[in-house]
Amino acid sequence: MPSILDTEQRAAYDRDGYVMVRGFYDPVETQLLREAMETDPTVRSHVYDRADAQGAVTRMVSWNHPGDSVYGLAARCHKMVDTMEDLLGGEVYHYHSKLTAKEPYEGGAWEWHQDYGYWYHNGCLFPLMASAMTALDRCTADNGCLQVLRGSHLMGRIEHGLLEGEQVGADLKRVDMALQRLERVHCVMEPGDVVFFHCNTLHRSDQNRSPNRRWTVINCYNAARNDPTLVHHHPPYTPLAKVPDAAIREAGLKFYDPQAASAFLARASAPAELQVKLGRPVVGAR
Numbered sequence: 001m002p003s004i005l006d007t008e009q010r011a012a013y014d015r016d017g018y019v020m021v022r023g024f025y026d027p028v029e030t031q032l033l034r035e036a037m038e039t040d041p042t043v044r045s046h047v048y049d050r051a052d053a054q055g056a057v058t059r060m061v062s063w064n065h066p067g068d069s070v071y072g073l074a075a076r077c078h079k080m081v082d083t084m085e086d087l088l089g090g091e092v093y094h095y096h097s098k099l100t101a102k103e104p105y106e107g108g109a110w111e112w113h114q115d116y117g118y119w120y121h122n123g124c125l126f127p128l129m130a131s132a133m134t135a136l137d138r139c140t141a142d143n144g145c146l147q148v149l150r151g152s153h154l155m156g157r158i159e160h161g162l163l164e165g166e167q168v169g170a171d172l173k174r175v176d177m178a179l180q181r182l183e184r185v186h187c188v189m190e191p192g193d194v195v196f197f198h199c200n201t202l203h204r205s206d207q208n209r210s211p212n213r214r215w216t217v218i219n220c221y222n223a224a225r226n227d228p229t230l231v232h233h234h235p236p237y238t239p240l241a242k243v244p245d246a247a248i249r250e251a252g253l254k255f256y257d258p259q260a261a262s263a264f265l266a267r268a269s270a271p272a273e274l275q276v277k278l279g280r281p282v283v284g285a286r
Contacts, residue, residue, distance in 0.1 A: 002086075020187060037215060043256065052108040053109075056207050087130050095221055102144045110205045122230060128226040130197065131220045133194065135191050140210070155174075
């Protein structure tokens with residue numbers, strides 16, 4: 001199956017470092033994904049909090065291998081994987097996925113960062129990586145939607161370090177310079193919309209100060225030819241078995257296999273490990 005992106009969308013990704021696809025998942029698929037995130041016992045048992053500088057938290061769950069749950073099939077379906085293979089220029093594998101849940105009035109912010117600012121330290125030599133954020137709820141400026149700096153992926157990797165709170169973010173002086181030159185875009189999304197973004201695209205989000213929650217699922221992929229050189233808590237190249245798009249509906253409300261629960265990540269291990277690699281003390285690691 002070819003990429004779901006048309007010529008104009010493909011060019012926008014190369015130029016801007018991100019592209020939005022409206023209605024990527026239909027209402028039935030989106031409802032299945034939402035219900036799975038809300039009710040899957042394995043997801044619920046692996047939730048951890050990540051605090052911002054003001055102490056507000058985003059609830060998160062991370063997992064390495066997609067499996068056969070409905071959300072695992074969504075990460076393996078042709079329209080998702082074939083589009084990622086188009087963006088990254090060849091075979092890809094599932095690097096990891098995560099739920100980011102900002103609850104009404106208390107969901108935390110994320111500071112400016114690049115995903116490759118982290119993944120570089122995992123032994124991924126090249127920025128042949130990208131993410132796809134799926135909106136499970138309506139995402140707006142009021143409830144903390146994704147913000148990107150248009151074209152910032154062309155800046156290359158920026159140094160990252162420990163910020164106030166529990167987050168590792170991009171060098172603030174460099175970010176300030178980028179903000180003077182580049183357009184900040186609020187990615188307002190409806191449930192089922194997906195935004196694809198380059199691993200060097202600077203992005204952040206505000207706290208949720210609205211009465212509406214903001215839940216998203218982010219699927220991250222690495223090019224097969226970019227197999228990490230270090231053993232890390234995210235997997236090396238692992239062949240990804242694609243499934244038809246129809247597999248999502250056919251699975252129904254299928255949860256993660258409890259026997260494979262070890263594929264879920266240890267709570268918040270990545271930020272603590274990265275802080276050590278950056279030569280910083282581990283502050284507030286959970």
